[in-house]
Amino acid sequence: MISNGTLELSADPAGIAQAADLLRQGQLVAFPTETVYGLGGDARNGEAVASIYAAKGRPSFNPLIAHVASVESARRFVEWSDQAEALAQAFWPGPLTLVLPLREGHGVSSLVTAGLDTLAVRVPAHPSARAILEMFDGPVAAPSANPSGQISPTTAAHVRAGLDGRIAAILDDGPCGVGLESTIVGLAGESALLRPGGVALDQIEAALGTALHLHQSGDTLTAPGQMLSHYAPDVAVRLNAQTTHGDEILLGFGPVECDLNLSADGNLTEAAANLFAALHKLNSTGRPIAVSPIPDHGLGAAINDRLRRAAAPRDS
Ligand code: TXA
Ligand code: MG
Numbered sequence: 001m002i003s004n005g006t007l008e009l010s011a012d013p014a015g016i017a018q019a020a021d022l023l024r025q026g027q028l029v030a031f032p033t034e035t036v037y038g039l040g041g042d043a044r045n046g047e048a049v050a051s052i053y054a055a056k057g058r059p060s061f062n063p064l065i066a067h068v069a070s071v072e073s074a075r076r077f078v079e080w081s082d083q084a085e086a087l088a089q090a091f092w093p094g095p096l097t098l099v100l101p102l103r104e105g106h107g108v109s110s111l112v113t114a115g116l117d118t119l120a121v122r123v124p125a126h127p128s129a130r131a132i133l134e135m136f137d138g139p140v141a142a143p144s145a146n147p148s149g150q151i152s153p154t155t156a157a158h159v160r161a162g163l164d165g166r167i168a169a170i171l172d173d174g175p176c177g178v179g180l181e182s183t184i185v186g187l188a189g190e191s192a193l194l195r196p197g198g199v200a201l202d203q204i205e206a207a208l209g210t211a212l213h214l215h216q217s218g219d220t221l222t223a224p225g226q227m228l229s230h231y232a233p234d235v236a237v238r239l240n241a242q243t244t245h246g247d248e249i250l251l252g253f254g255p256v257e258c259d260l261n262l263s264a265d266g267n268l269t270e271a272a273a274n275l276f277a278a279l280h281k282l283n284s285t286g287r288p289i290a291v292s293p294i295p296d297h298g299l300g301a302a303i304n305d306r307l308r309r310a311a312a313p314r315d316s
Helices: 013-024 046-056 071-075 082-091 127-136 156-163 201-208 268-283 300-311
Strands: 006-010 029-032 037-042 065-067 096-101 118-122 169-172 183-186 192-195 249-252 289-291
Touching: 006 013, 006 156, 013 029, 013 037, 013 127, 013 169, 029 127, 029 156, 037 046, 037 127, 037 156, 082 096, 082 201, 156 169, 156 268, 183 201, 249 268, 268 289, 268 300
Parallel strands: 006 169, 029 169, 065 118, 096 183, 249 289
Antiparallel strands: 029 037, 096 118, 183 192
């Protein structure tokens, strides 16, 4: 199916093969991962990577994650370590990204790392993502498939709403299971949590056997996803709301009366999976959004991180 030149591919062998072909040609393909939909391009092809930044309107200083099919493939691009091995064993394939020193002869475009001497790598778990990566047989740079700064996409329809006509294809394989971006752990210096995400901090610390340094604003090594206003709907967002004011619409959590509930049972995994779709939906009403308090443990930390950024004052 074609609309504005953006092909819709299905999650079958023909669709996977076409996605891999387009990537080989330097084209951009949006594909599902277990976290969010990614906007993929060949990480070794500078023009392809430049067109990712252009399609998203992304500031060029914000580096991208290289997605690969396996640990063996990741090790071709970065300096591996015991800590990397422990985390990869525990969580790959899955919603975890590791930032490691680039290895000599890596071949990845410097646009992927935005000139840093480290690379963010991830082996995703989603079957369609894995199939594309295996067939493509190379590193795929993939930020979330949304215009920069806006709400992340957890369905193919979200991707189309933001990027239709600006990318070659979207492979549709339904909604993403985790619904929050990967957790990013920096292992290039002192081990640090650079972004909370789909794997909870306590699980990571348990696998490492040590506590992670938590990013403080002002630290020099940052994941620019930590920019305060991010994941932003067009409408205002107010957090920790017990009731609504004026025209507000309530995004609930747990047993509360509300317009839309992230999880009526108070289940944080379910709430994470529903978060971005709920923000997309409420955003389309044009009404300001009030959000119930969400507990800050487990996946709640990543949910609250995204909500704080959605609620932050905008630069422009
Ligand atoms: O779940 C995910 O991680 C999704 C899916 C598509 O895999 N991708 C994603 O990509 O969230 P993106 O570009 O929206 O966020 C990547 C984050 C950014 O905050 C970026 O600054 C950080 O990773 N990052 C990338 N390379 C880095 C590096 N070398 N050092 C520190 N942070 C890095
Ligand atoms: Mg993003």
